[in-house]
Amino acid sequence: MKLVTLPSVKGDYNLKSYEDMYTSFDWKDVEREFSWSETGKVNMAYEAIDRHANTFRKNKVALYYRDETRNEKYTFKEMKDLSNKAGNVFKAYGNVEKGDRVFIFMPRSPELYIATLGAIKLGAIVGPLFEAFMEGAVKDRLEDSEAKVLVTTPELLKRVPVDQLPALKTIFIVGSDIEEDDKYLDFLKYVKTASKDLEIEWVDRTDGLILHYTSGSTGKPKGVLHVHNAMIQQYQTAKWVLDLQEEDIYWCTADPGWVTGTSYGIFGPWLTGTSNVIVGGRFKPEDWYKTIEDFSVTVWYSAPTAFRMLMGAGDEIIKKFDLSCLRHVLSVGEPLNPEVIRWGMKVFNKRIHDTWWMTETGAHLICNYPCMEIKPGSMGKPIPGVEAAIIDDQGNELPPNRMGNLAIKKGWPSMMHTIWNNQAKYDSYFFPSGWYVSGDSAYMDEDGYFWFQGRVDDVIMTSGERVGPFEVESKLLEHPAVAEAGVIGKPDPVRGEIIKAFVALLEGYEESDELKGEIRQFVKTGLAAHAAPREIEFRDKLPKTRSGKIMRRVLKAWELDLPTGDLSTMED
Ligand code: 6R9
Numbered sequence: 126m127k128l129v130t131l132p133s134v135k136g137d138y139n140l141k142s143y144e145d146m147y148t149s150f151d152w153k154d155v156e157r158e159f160s161w162s163e164t165g166k167v168n169m170a171y172e173a174i175d176r177h178a179n180t181f182r183k184n185k186v187a188l189y190y191r192d193e194t195r196n197e198k199y200t201f202k203e204m205k206d207l208s209n210k211a212g213n214v215f216k217a218y219g220n221v222e223k224g225d226r227v228f229i230f231m232p233r234s235p236e237l238y239i240a241t242l243g244a245i246k247l248g249a250i251v252g253p254l255f256e257a258f259m260e261g262a263v264k265d266r267l268e269d270s271e272a273k274v275l276v277t278t279p280e281l282l283k284r285v286p287v288d289q290l291p292a293l294k295t296i297f298i299v300g301s302d303i304e305e306d307d308k309y310l311d312f313l314k315y316v317k318t319a320s321k322d323l324e325i326e327w328v329d330r331t332d333g334l335i336l337h338y339t340s341g342s343t344g345k346p347k348g349v350l351h352v353h354n355a356m357i358q359q360y361q362t363a364k365w366v367l368d369l370q371e372e373d374i375y376w377c378t379a380d381p382g383w384v385t386g387t388s389y390g391i392f393g394p395w396l397t398g399t400s401n402v403i404v405g406g407r408f409k410p411e412d413w414y415k416t417i418e419d420f421s422v423t424v425w426y427s428a429p430t431a432f433r434m435l436m437g438a439g440d441e442i443i444k445k446f447d448l449s450c451l452r453h454v455l456s457v458g459e460p461l462n463p464e465v466i467r468w469g470m471k472v473f474n475k476r477i478h479d480t481w482w483m484t485e486t487g488a489h490l491i492c493n494y495p496c497m498e499i500k501p502g503s504m505g506k507p508i509p510g511v512e513a514a515i516i517d518d519q520g521n522e523l524p525p526n527r528m529g530n531l532a533i534k535k536g537w538p539s540m541m542h543t544i545w546n547n548q549a550k551y552d553s554y555f556f557p558s559g560w561y562v563s564g565d566s567a568y569m570d571e572d573g574y575f576w577f578q579g580r581v582d583d584v585i586m587t588s589g590e591r592v593g594p595f596e597v598e599s600k601l602l603e604h605p606a607v608a609e610a611g612v613i614g615k616p617d618p619v620r621g622e623i624i625k626a627f628v629a630l631l632e633g634y635e636e637s638d639e640l641k642g643e644i645r646q647f648v649k650t651g652l653a654a655h656a657a658p659r660e661i662e663f664r665d666k667l668p669k670t671r672s673g674k675i676m677r678r679v680l681k682a683w684e685l686d687l688p689t690g691d692l693s694t695m696e697d
Pocket of ligand 1: 385461483484504563564579590
């Protein structure tokens with residue numbers, strides 16, 4: 126089908142002409158926008174909150190929060206005071222010092238954001254964890270990072286194997302009726318009485334800020350370390366791509382357990398002094414539309430799975446709400462189908478702007494922004510200051526319209542600093558010529574627009590979550606009935622992909638639907654609900670290489686009725 130290009134939107138002032146900006150832009154110029162360019166004192170939390178609290182934005186709402194039981198708002202001044210208090214609590218009762226890992230394992234709430242900022246003010250490295258994680262996932266991350274302090278809720282604490290984590294010294298619990306002892310402390314009790322004056326720990330721009338664990342195709346999840354320098358690009362893209370302006374009410378639907386929920390759920394909006402809406406609780410189409418209407422959301426950042434679910438809920442629901450406040454809508458995480466863009470035009474009369482980036486890259490790289498024409502189905506063009514190309518497996522640049530590895534030239538400010546405890550892994554992302562290889566395949570058309578084709582590796586994107594097949598296979602193998610397991614992403618109209626597991630059973634176990642359900646539940650409780658296979662198929666034997674690696678590509682070919690390709694490495 127011929128896709129119609131959507132014209133640019135008039136009236137946006139943040140990025141007037143793509144071509145002009147692209148040639149004259151220099152990241153060095155952005156540095157002048159931060160207070161440290163004059164004072165030399167760097168700290169992300171200061172720049173995102175305190176700086177505004179000392180200006181005309183003092184009484185501007187920084188955070189609107191709502192869930193089933195709470196409806197609250199906090200000004201920049203209040204956020205400054207509360208995060209100072211949290212910082213004092215971490216310092217006095219958790220001995221938190223610069224470089225220590227402070228993990229936060231709790232559902233979205235104002236306390237999550239206050240604790241995060243407080244820890245950052247001490248120069249600590251924050252590790253945000255999805256509330257959906259089960260014991261195995263929590264343990265892997267706290268163990269690898271040697272977290273010293275954890276902030277969690279009484280409910281989620283049950284999933285933390287504290288005895289097996291010798292580095293973990295203090296656990297702050299957010300809730301009521303907390304039974305305290307040396308190790309377990311009632312967070313809110315201490316915050317209440319703590320001083321709101323805190324001496325901020327000034328850091329180097331390359332000091333650790335946030336540690337996001339993410340999945341690859343092999344091995345355990347890896348810790349991607351971001352540093353304070355990321356603020357340069359997070360700020361600039363919040364202006365250009367999110368197009369945040371003084372009067373905007375911004376809603377990013379992502380949880381801070383995902384990089385989108387920190388880079389653009391915390392830093393981007395607050396670095397630009399924008400009012401930020403945070404909503405807790407489960408996804409319900411009515412609630413989402415109501416959030417937009419009630420808060421008069423102007424800029425909305427979400428993901429294709431969510432848009433597809435809203436689309437699936439039907440257009441009748443939308444008519445019950447006044448969504449005319451929306452000015453700018455964006456998407457990230459998976460390919461944004463042209464069909465969804467057409468739906469967005471129909472129901473909101475807004476273009477949905479796709480953005481492409483990764484946990485490792487810390488901020489937007491290839492995007493559609495207001496002053497650009499959108500070609501539905503394309504991720505857009507590299508933002509000014511970023512050089513992208515399609516390269517072959519040897520690192521040579523390919524001409525337009527040839528599919529290959531999507532690569533970025535080293536040197537953008539929000540690039541990850543390292544992989545925690547694994548410098549070799551970090552190094553393996555780069556070609557000697559300076560290209561960062563993303564793991565995505567794509568092509569670039571003659572106008573410089575990039576088109577996503579798929580992952581080069583076997584990483585699964587399900588409902589916007591990045592799931593490593595290896596992690597799921599490892600968990601499956603822990604089940605007493607499972608002899609072998611191979612996991613693939615199977616295309617799904619709503620979730621992008623669903624997880625499908627091929628399982629060979631050990632001698633003595635009978636195939637049954639009951640057993641399928643039990644295995645599924647096992648992954649759900651052992652790893653995470655989103656990592657549990659929606660489909661399980663029993664096989665006597667799985668295709669393996671001679672070195673014993675499950676050949677996921679063959680499983681995928683079986684599933685999709687495709688040719689299996691070269692089988693020379695397959696065992697007999
Ligand atoms: C921010 C984030 C990264 C992977 C990435 C790619 C996929 C992200 C996309 C997209 C098509 C887009 N991805 N944005 N695919 N179009 N606009 O998503 O980080 O969770 O690390 O995932 O997600 O495959 O390599 P992360």
